[in-house]
Amino acid sequence: MLDKVMIALKSIGKNKNRNFLTMLGIIIGITSVICILAIGDGFTKVETKGLQDHxxxxxxxxxxxxxxxxxxxxxxxxxxxxxxxxxxxxxxxxxxxVNPEASVTVQHQAKKSSAGLNKVPKKLKLSEGFGTTLNTNDTSDIFISKDLADKVFKGKALNKRLVINDNVFVVSGIYKIGDFSYRPDIYVSKTTFKQLFASQxxxxxxxxxxxxxxxxxxxxxxxxxxxxxxxxxxxxxxxxxxxxDQITKSFTKTLNNITYFVAFVAGISLLIAGIGVMNVMYITVSERRKEIGIRRAFGATSGDIRNQFLIESIILCVIGGLIGIALGYSLVSIINHFLPFKAVVTAYAIVMSLSVSTAVGLIFGFIPSNKAAKSSLVGLLKEE
Incomplete structure (x- = not known):
């Protein structure tokens, strides 16, 4: 078995450029699958963490x-x-x-709008204004979101008055709401929330x-x-x-199914790569008919010939898969600098990628390998 692996590696090394181009489809497909699964697993972990409670x-x-x-x-x-x-x-x-925020009506001059309101968290990052929270004594000061500021004040809202359910407040800070997070449009102090809005x-x-x-x-x-x-x-x-627990499991299962479906769509490129592998193996078999004839003359069976080319096809795809995994892992590390959560490359994703690479080599390399195995010794010798 080791001899067949060494022969396969030697054969692949003889045509480096051609075999690398053949592996390129495998590399791109595996890289895409690794990245999608990593982002999907990272997002699922972040979202389900909020549902879990110790x-x-x-x-x-x-x-x-x-x-x-x-x-x-x-x-x-x-x-x-x-x-x-x-x-x-x-x-x-x-x-x-379940929804610990009050639905309120806000008004500035003649412009009215509805918004969600809650008590201020311990720390809040402001884009405009000073401080990170509101003291219990700040009964007239509020923080509002950038979206509400643009909607009601056309952007310039700091230190302006805002009427909330017939109560007058002053905007002392503005914060932004991220794409992957939820916040109400208004924060008031805990005292104000308890006195005016908790009953709602x-x-x-x-x-x-x-x-x-x-x-x-x-x-x-x-x-x-x-x-x-x-x-x-x-x-x-x-x-x-x-x-x-059941809600968390159901939610996690739904997110995982979505991730796997997207990964499957991205993995369709492996089908095209497999066709490329089949094509290059047909060329390899045609170029090495003399070698096949000599081996058959020295007693090699059809099974030996089939296995030799099949191993070569599998190794070609596995090498492409390993390069794709390494490239995908590196790409995930770069992507993590731009995501609001951490993408995670799991052992499952790596094992699945290697399994798919092996399967592509086995499936698409079988027909050319079988053709080589069925070549008659007489026909091979006549060609020579």
Whole structure:
């Protein structure tokens, strides 16, 4: 076997330029697949990270969906909280909102618009203005997005007044929203949010933390039954159990399927490369008919001839695949300097690329190799 590999490498080395051009299609195809899979895996990792929570292992999430789309106040109440905390096996319960931002109406002079509003994070990078956050005492200062500033103020919004739900505020900072991130258009201080806007947000999610000794499944079933019976807003909507782990897996699977489909489309170039490999192997077989005849005369079987050319075809494609992987890895390192997330080259992508390269060499090299194996000794000697 080693002798056949060495003969194949020697044969490939004799026609370096021709074989490199043949490998070029493999190199481009594998490089494309590596880059697409790396970007897809990196994006999937970033997006699913936001869905994951270190506390989900011992947590059940109960959700409330109002019957009417216009209902923005129904959900879980303080009485509901007491009922849930009284269930056997529950450690504590926290009421939250799926969408923890208020929908408000903003106005500057005669121009009105709608926007999302939330309390300011601990640190926020501003493109205009000073500071990184708003103090609790800053009840009149706000930060707004560059998009809202362009929409309402035509860009020049710093230190100007903005009316939000009939309350006057002053724009003290402007921030930009990235392409791969989400932020509301307005940030206010935590005190202002609590005093003026928190009441507009319904508590439509109950995070139930389960004791380590209790069954998560049993607690979730009991909580759902209790809310259906005693929930104050039970007649205004429906309660349901949200399985975060299942949502994360489903979301990850969808993103991976999209990535694999795009990679498959990019990998179509390998089909064209395979045709090039078949063509060059036909030429190689034609050029080496004398060698085939001599080997057959010295006792080489049809299987030996077939395997020799098949190994040569596979090695040609594997070398192209290895170069494509190296080039793809280098290209991903360059791309990472321009992406808002880190593209990741996984072991799966490398193994798949090598497998595809080997398969291309095996499939498209079989017919020329089989032709060489079936060449009759008499016909080969007559040619000489």
């Amino acid at each position: 506390n989900t292992k011992n947590r059940v999430t109960l959700s409330f969906t109002p019957s009417s789309d216009d209902d923005t106040t129904s959900g879980f109440t303080r009485n509901d909280l007491s009922v849930l905390e009284g269930i056997t096996g529950v450690d504590h319960v926290k009421l939250t909102s 947000i319904s508590q439509d999610e109950a995070k139930i933390y389960v004791k380590s000794s209790a069954s998560k499944k049993r607690v979730s079933k009991s909580a759902l039954n209790e809310m259906k019976k005693f929930g104050e807003d039970a007649k205004l909507g429906k309660y349901g159990v949200s399985h975060v």
